[in-house]
Structures are given as C-alpha cells and as structure tokens.
Amino acid sequence: MNERMIEIIKLLAEKDMNVAELAEHFHVSSRTIRNDLHTINDWLLEKGLEPLEIKRGGIINKSENFMAVTDILGEMNLMTYHMSKQERKRLASALLITTPGYITLSQIADYLMVSRVTIINDLDGIKKFIHNGHLEVISQPNRGLRVEGKESAKRLFLMKLSNGNKENDVLSKYLPIQAGNQVVIRKILLEQEANHNNYQSDYSFESLLLYLGIMINRNMQGEYIEVQKHGDNDKYLMAQDILKYITQYCAINTTQDEVLFLSHILGGLRYVKQAYGNNDAIKIQMMTRRFIDAISQELEMDLSNDYEFYENLSNHLESVFKSDASAFPETAVIQQVLEDNPEVVSAVNNSLYTITNHLNRELRQIEIGYLVVHVCAAIERKKNKEVAFHVIVVCHAGVGTSRLLLERLKQHFNFQVVDIMSSHEVGRLKPDQADLVISTVELKDCPIETIVVSPLLGDEDYIRVGNKVDMLRNSRHLPSRIETTKLTAKGLMEKLNPVIHELAPEQEAELTRGIRKVVREYFNQTIDPEEDIFSPYLHHLLPPSHIQLDVECKDWKDAVYQSALPLLKWGYIEERYIDAMIRNIEENGPYVVISKGFAIPHEGLDMGSIKVGMNLIRLKTPVEFGADEDDPIRYVCCLSAVDHKTHLKAFFNLVNMLKNPAFKHKLDEADTPEAVEKIIEQYELSLG
Template sequence: MDKEIVSILQILLNNTLITADRLQEESNSSKRQINYRIDKINDMLKSKNVPLIYLKTDKDTVVRKETKNAIKEILENNYSKNTYYFSKSERLLYMYLMLFINLGDISINHFIDSLKVSRSTVNLDFKDLIPYLSEKGIEVKNNRINGYYLNGSEIEIRRVLIKKIIETLANENSSRVLDIFIEEYKLEQFEEAKKVILKLVEKYQITFVEDRLTEFIYIFIFIKARMHSDDLNNSECEDIPNVKAMSSMKEYMFSKELLEVYDNKENIKSYNVMYISAWILGISVGNYEEDTEDRAAISEIVNKIMKKFGYLSGVYYVSQEKIFKQIYAHFRPAYYRLLFKLPVYNPICEKVKEEYRLVYKIVSNAMKDFGDLFGEEIQDEEISYLTMHFATIFSNKKNFYDFKKRVAVIACSNGVGSSAILYKELTNLFSDLHFLPPMELSEVKKLNKDIDIIFTTNYNSEGLEIDVPVIKVSPVMTAKEKYNITREVYIQLGDIFLRQPKIDEVIGIIKKYAKITSESMLSSELLAYFTQIENFKSNEGDGPMLSEITNERLIKLKVKAKDWEDAIRQSASALVEDNKVTKEYVDAMVNTAKESGPYIVITKHVALPHARPEAGAKDISIGIATLENPVEFGNDENDPVKYVFCLSAIDNSSHLRAMSELVELLENEEFFRVLDNAKDPKEIINFIKKYEV
C-alpha cells in the first residue's frame, strides 16, 4: 500500500462528512488519482463487510462508524519492518541520526547500506541536507580518519535533532523510522527507556502530557548516545547556558538522577544536566502558584510583555490577574526554549498569522524588545502561540452554563497552550453544549461524569477508550473549517441541524439569477452567516483604517512642550476640540502615564498615551503631534520623544485594525521623514492614505 493511499485513509478516518472536491484539496491529488485510490480502498473494505466509500463532487458522503473502525484496522496493519520504505524526509532524518550519534568512520557506503538505496539517491539527499544544515551554522565534514561528521555549535546540532524528531512524530504520525534506527544501531529500546523515565517522573512529580512524553523518550535515547560518544569533547558544549536558578528545581534533580542511571556520577557533565532540565521546562506548563527560583524574573518579563502589548494595541485588560497567569503559563516554558535555543513545533503558525494577523503584528512588534535577552530574534512559532493567548482578550461573548446540556470536552495531547483560544472558539460556536475545561487525553479517561462528545487536536479515539464521537479540530479554525465541524457535530449528535443550507447548493441557486463578482468572498460570508460564527477574523476587517480615525484637525505640528505632561496635554487638546474625548480623558491619559512610567514610550522617540474608554472616550480617533524640541519621558532606551500619538478607544477591539497599521508605519523611516518635514497636516494624511493602498 503506497503512502498516498495511507494519506487518503487518514483523511477519511478524521472526517465524518467528505466530498470528492474536499478530498482532492486536502490530499493535493487530481480527480483521477482520488478515484483510483478510493477504488483501491473499497477493495480493502469489501473484505471487512462494511459500507464502502462512494464520493460525489459537491455532495457530502458520510463515513460510517463501522467503516472508520475498518480503516483503523487497515492502518494498524499497514506496514511491517521488512517492507517499510523510507520517505525522503525520513531518509534525511536517518542520515542526520547517523551523524548525530557520532558513529565514527562513516563512509558513503554506510549510508547506502543502512538506507538500502543507491549511491545516487544518497548523493542527492546530501545535496538537500548540507544546505539545510549550513543555514543553521552546521557543517557536514569528511576526512579519512573520522569519515563524515558534524561540525558546529553543539546547541544548534541538538536543536536540529529535536526539531526533526518532533516534526517526524507529528507529520508522519509514526515512530517507525526511529524504531528501525534504534534497532539497527543497538541503542536503548523505547520501552526500556520509558520504564526508567516513568519511575523518575513519579518520584519527582514531573508532569508530561502524552505526546511530549513520547518525544522526550525518543530524543533522550539519541542525545544520550551522543553524550556517551568518545568523539564529543567539552569545548564543543561551551555554548550551553548555565542558569543557577535551575539547580534547585525538581526538573534538575530529575535530569541528574536520570543520567546517573546510565553513567557514573563523576562522568556526568553539569551542562548536560542543565540542558535536559531546560528541555523538560520547555515542554511543561508554567504555574504561577508554584514558588520557583525563576518566578520573580519570569513574572517581570511577562508584566513587561503585557504592558508593551497593552500600549501598542490600546487594550485594557478586564481581568489582569487571569490574563497574567495565562501568559505566564505559556511564557515560562517559552523562556527556557528561547534561552537554550530549543525548537518549538507549531504546525498552525501560518494559520495564526493569517486568521489573527492584526493581533500577530502587534505581538510581534511588542516582542522585538525581548530578542536581546536570548541573543536572537524570537521565532515566528513562539510569537504565534503568544498571539493565540492575547487574541482571547478580544472574545467578549459570555459563557452560560446549563448543566442539562450535552457535555463536551476538549482533549489536548500536545501540551502547548493553544487550548485557551480553542475553548473560546468552540464555546462561541456551540452555545448549546456545556464544555468542561480543556484537559489532557489521559485525564478524559478518568472522568466520572458522562461525556457526549470529545474535541481533540490529535485523533486518538482508540487511546481514549470512550464510546462517544471524537471530532478532530485545528486549534485555530478558518470559517470553512468551523462550518464543516458544526455540521459534523450535529450529525454525530443526531440533531436536526442537517436541514441547514449547504453552501455549494446556495451559491448554485444564486448563480441562476444573479452575477457573482467574487464566489470565494460570497462563500466565506455565507459560511459565517449560516453558522453564526463570532470569530475574531471577521471582526478584524470591520474596524476603521488609520486614515479613517484621524484627520487634519487632529494633527499638530512643531508643538512647543516644556515637559512630558505638557506634551500629552497639548497633543490631546485637538481630540477635545474635535469632540473625540472629554477633558477628563486627557487627565486620565496623564495619570495613566504616571502610573505606567516609561511604557508609554513604545519605540524610539514615539509616545502613545491613552486611557480607559470609560474615562471619557467619545469616538475612535488618533491625534498626531510632532514636538519642536524633543522631551524626556523617562524611558532610557527610547527617549527623547519627538512624536506623540494620542489614542481614543471606545472598546478593546474596534480600533485594532488602525493600531496594526500604525505599528507598521512606525517601522517605516519614510513616515518619520514626512512627520519631520511636513508643513501642513494634509501631507501626513496623504502619506497614510497612500500607505494603506
């Protein structure tokens, strides 16, 4: 059975409703290829005596429960080790593992024999592997003594290994390539390592979620093999940080004893204990209630991030403490990932950037100040996870709990803090379901109360051992995904929701009597309308642009200010005169600046004063002022201030589009040249409008 058929089987397993068009889209296959593979699949299903798959182009086909059970069985019996063929990505991982564990004297023939491929295939694979590693500062060298070996920063060499294993386990949904390597090179078997690790996990009360534990065991097996290599010397590991606060933590004690199982105490290097400790911390969830040595330092950073985001977005936190703990829970592990350059796998990164683009822009800008702490720019993957947390602030829908409703649970398996936004999305989407708080897959099994439906980001219903519908969802859903999931949920629960119109049929009717200028836009709006989706993306585009919330009357040039307070009051006076805010709002801006100190200066030479909407905001607006003489605001890094942007926001979201545009403008040097040289406010307005086109 080829991998394309396996891919189709997995899509069918994860969907109750499917069309031929959707299957083509998800598998990136042609209509002819889909028909051929479905025929092959039906041939396999016939022997199981279950309903077959009959696809229609624009009509839903229901994949029955008994058919899904047969598909699971087929997938479980898919491959034997003797007939397994590596994909290209698996070959590249296998080659890297050979280099990583420092086998010594590896020749081209070793790669050919291990991979069971031709010399030309190995050479072609090397042509892909070498440039990829070169981008990470890692060289693949070759000499007569050592053969092929890795050369470069040890922390980068380990980062690549961890990233590749995490991606393989996530994307291939199989550990087979790792198991084959372990068996061939006689490394410690997975189950043996698991027994040792679980014993220490219980002793030190280390919390691993299921997928992260599997990753940890595999990665530990390979890193341990490298640690024990005779060719690895201490000088190559000098770039691994030494964080004193970690030595008192349970994760450090766990790591130290884990290594002692396999080596004498005197042979264990402190940097290896530190590295494994950081790795455990990097895949854990931070708990502010836990009094750890790092709590004060990480809390300070989290507070700074929240204040920076607050000033850039013009947002005021309704429940400051709750949001702080939520951000802390995510940022503590992120702190150690960033410090030790540990990779984070975020398969929904691009989706977050698209669905929450305005929030992402502001979070990205807010995090620029913190890159210096870690010696490199913060990765998009980390920023997108933070974006998901901040995006929950903009969901204003209240949750009403009715314990007579059918009970739903969100089961997370990857341990990443994405459940908060998913919980918001699903509770908004299914108001007639009572959602229990998100939990790990293992916790679902322990529930005493009845559950009617389970939502999970990782389809693993056989592991749950609960006979209820399991719906696979993405942590961040598009309007189309929400529509499809809504229909599937109501099919599973036997509701009358199926009478809801189907998008393709509605568009077909409209085409008969009207000209459609944009079928994709119409489809998107119908999706949102029919599911009554209250998603943040639909609200993002609804807010006014920057040019629509400022005007020539709100711009003041060459203001003569004696100090920072005078600069704010003079700049904000235009908002009062234009009836955008009250005088009390200006007083509140000054008081807020006094309380928040230097955070009002959001970047070099730019201050962004604002106050809570209830302080006297009448309309969304931004006043722009340039100062004749720069003024000190008390921010050592960004003073003196030359430009003051006074914001009036009437809520926490309607101004976000304009603020996102402003954040982009503040990265444009030409904008500042226009501000410096403008003789008429109209020049600034024209530049903003031109920039928005």
C-alpha cells in the first residue's frame, strides 16, 4: 500500500466517507479511489480482516472488526525493525525507482527511519546497485534524486529486487511493489495456460505472477513500457489474452507495447509438457451453444450470431469445468453488473440447466455473475452496432495504441470516428465536434461527454460504453446516424481468405500473411496477429470427397463408425478415435445431437485426432440415437479437432445454419456430394 491508502484507512477509521468524498479529499478521480480500495481490501484479507464493501453510489460499508486495522497500522513501523545495510540498500533502491519524480535524501531517511547521514553513507552503494540494473541515479540540486532509464529495465530490476516477496522480506513488508488481486491474476493465468496449451514450471509461473503484480502497480502510477519492436513471437497471442482479462478485472489501462513486452517475458520462461488432456473442450463448446440458445429465448433477443460471445463464453466455461467454485473471486465490477441488470440475471438463472446438467454441481452466485458479464457484453455489442455515434478517440500512448483501440471499437460498435488525438489536445475541442470522447486516460475540462476504457476493450468496457451511449441517446435525443457500411481491412480479408484457401492451399499461410500485410498498410492499420490463425469455414472442411449420401447403417454405433471411416483412411484420425467416440456417447448420452436429425460425434483432443477435419454422411434410413424429440438422426458429421480454435468457426456456422429449415430441406433434396457442398457454401456465406 502507498501513503494515500494508509491515509484512507485512517480516515475511514475516524468517520464514514464515500468514494466521491475521498476523491475530493485527495484531489484524485473516483476510479483511483476505487482502485485504492480494492488494494486495501486485498491487504485486509491478508491480515485476516473483513474487506470493505463498496456499494452502489460509492457508499463504503465497514465491518465490525474494522477498527482493529489501526492496531495493525501501528505495527507497520520501521522503528520496530533494525535493517542491515544490505536491506537498506534494497529498500532505498526500490523507493527511488517507484517514486514519481524526485525524492530527497531526507525523505528517504524519514521513510527508512534512519538518519540522513546514514543514507549519505549508503548512497554510493545504492547508485552502484541501481547502475547494475542498467539504470542511473540522477541528482538535481534543490530537487533531489531520481532514477533514469527504460521502464522495462525498472520492472526487471524490481523483479530481481523483490526476492520473491517472501513473507519475512523487508521489501514486501514495508514497500509493496505489486498491486492487483493475486487470486484473480492467478485464475487468469491458469485459464490462459489451458487455452494456449502452454504450461509453465512452478518457478516460471510464480515469476510471471510477480511481473504482472509489478506491471499493474506501475500502470496504476501512470508508468507504461516504452516502445517495443515488432517481431515474430509465438507468445504474442497468449500475452494479448492475459492482458485482455487483466485490464478487465484489475481496472487498469494498458498498451500494445505492454503486450509486446509481456510476450518477451513469456518467451523467456520455462515450459513443461501439457499436464493433462482436455477431453471436454468440444463437449463444452456444444454446451455453450445450448446455453446461448436458451438465453436468447429468455431475453427474446437472438445472440447466436455473435461469434466473439460464443468463443469467449466457451473459453470461460472451460475454466468453470476445470476449477472449483473458489477460483472465481468477488470483484466490484461483477457486483455492479449484477445490480444494474436484474433481467439478465434472471434469464441466466433460467438457462443454467444447460450447464449444470453437465457440471454435476450447482453454480455459486459469483460464477453466475461472470456469466452475466459475458451476456451483457454480447447484448451491448448487438445493440450498439446499430448506433453510429460520432466519437473522438484519445490515447496517451501513441499512434500505434490509438489504432489498436480504434480497430477494436470498430469491431463492436457502429461508431463514426471523427478524430484521434492525444490527451493534451482536448483543450481545443468544441462541444459540437462529437457525441462522445473515448479515452484511455482521465481527462480534465473536456467539453464533450467522456468515458475511459482500456485499449484492449474487455467485456466491462463494452458494457460501460454501451451504457454511456444509451444514456446520451435517451437524455439528449441524439440522432442514430446509421452510416453507410464502409470497406474495412478485416472485411476484405474475410472475403479473400476463402479464395486463398481454395486456390492455393499449399501456400495458404504464406500468401495470407503477405496479402494481409499489404491490405493493412493500405488501410493504415496495425496488424492483428490473432488473424494469422486461419479458421476454415464449414465448406472448406466438407468438400465433395468428405460427403457420402444414402449410406446404409444398422444403428447409431454403425453410423458413427461409417462417418469416421473416410477420416481414418485419409490419416485424419487413428482407429482408437472411433472407439473413443462411441464410448463417449455411451457414457455421456446423445449430447452430440445438435439439431433435429443431425449429430456431430467427436472425442477429446488427445484421443487420436491427427488433423482438423470433418466427414458428413446422409443415412439411407435414419437411426435412433436416444435423443428423444431430435430422433431419428439422418445426418452424422464426424469431427476431428486438434485444438480449441481451428474448427470453431466451422462448428459455429454449422449450428446457425441448422436453425434454418430451408437449409435442411435443401440438404434432403440434394442428389450428389457436389450439390451438398454448394448448398453448404451458399448458406454459410449468407451468414455474413
């Protein structure tokens, strides 16, 4: 905790104050106070005390034992501990690096509870110690000392300095250099290890936790990583996903350079082999579809076409199945969303049977809260794609990060961006220049309504931006301004990808990268490495050779076998994969039936699948799968998946197409595999 947090505790011990009053007292924003309160709560929990409750409207409720905090603060005094010279050097070095601007020798001496002469005697050793970390101590007459150097060097130095933040370490006791809820951060890392199939050694995992704690603390102080060089890094996507959720649940902003530097950190860690296979991945993806269908019915709003909703929710539910309920910590964001969206909470509760039937346990309230956040984000994306507000984007970290934020906004909102500027330029704005300013930093004296977001735009940001747009539209009667759809880099690549795949499959990866680079440069946009992962469409995985019509099958087991046989022959799967699929249905029931008359048998990622692929058979005589009203089954499509994502677009499109009775009718009428392929391609491309 810093000095302001200690003062907040003292004030709250003396009298009742709300967030707004604390913000006014310390001359900071309400968001800064909320961040401080979250850190204070982490500290209170560590000390065995109940955390503060931050209620709607910024009201702060204290527990009955809160007054015990004053006794603990009294014990946090360096006077009670006599440091060695080495400990003074480490603590003074950390104090120099983490202090914004200059700090005097007297201030250092006061903090360490030693004489100024002692610090003067230690100074040469402190400077040399910091110099070894590729940093320099600069002295300015009448101002004091400060550390000069790259932010990356400062963080690496603090990591080395922290000594693992052991309980008996003087640095961790008297100058915490980390921030953020460690339980939340640990949960995020565990999820992303599984999603990216990159499992770190215990030492590397703890080192990464330490770095992220330091990063959050530095970001909260307004310190960000310097410009990083772009380059090939196979950990970029993992870094991007980690920071996506860190910014969402730890209430910080971040930049593209932060993502790049984290990817370098990840690249330097040690990894172990995958600890376990995730045999439930595809099963959970199917369950996710059922939940989305159920929630769409409850809300009377079709959310089934939101691919990002489907992908994010699938990833989240995987963590629900792998973790116990305690892995989902309470956060102020979750509680606020639950309070503000009672109708969504009710709809989620009414749809939970699609999850709990497979989970074999009840979900806790906090787990339901996380589901509500995902649903609310999907609602806002759907609603706000129809609202073309004029916005100005303000970013503190340069053009590259501005472009990253701009692209993410355009993915989810039908905004007309009229200008991009830095924070110091907002003074020249006029009230009629835009409807809304979207900024990555707090702005003072801005004449236009403003909302602060993370450059990575997490679910919390989508919800808050959507709420702001609703408020503006309702209060000021702004025009909806439906703009003419414009050609975008992403839209153009979505049209080109299938053509590249069909005409040059052997050179697909190389051609796609080259064309994407040219397209992005033409549109003056940064490259999104995530788009380098090409997810084939359904008609790519089901060419005529992978479709057989009017196949004779004696029962459902034979139908599964016949649908898989071509994939076995062509080397997509091993023979054990077929037995595993049949055993899966025997043990788990006919959940593979995803629509009336249509089944998609599969098995886990480590049960004998070699290449991603599908094979579809239409039975001459339908068979029973034991799927009640969805029986009998006429179509069986065997799926071979090799990871969590490559097959996802094809599966997502297939489920949406099967909801269309005309699509099924045309499949029934088709007389050749070529005709089936054309029908699939026609309907799939019409999905948009």
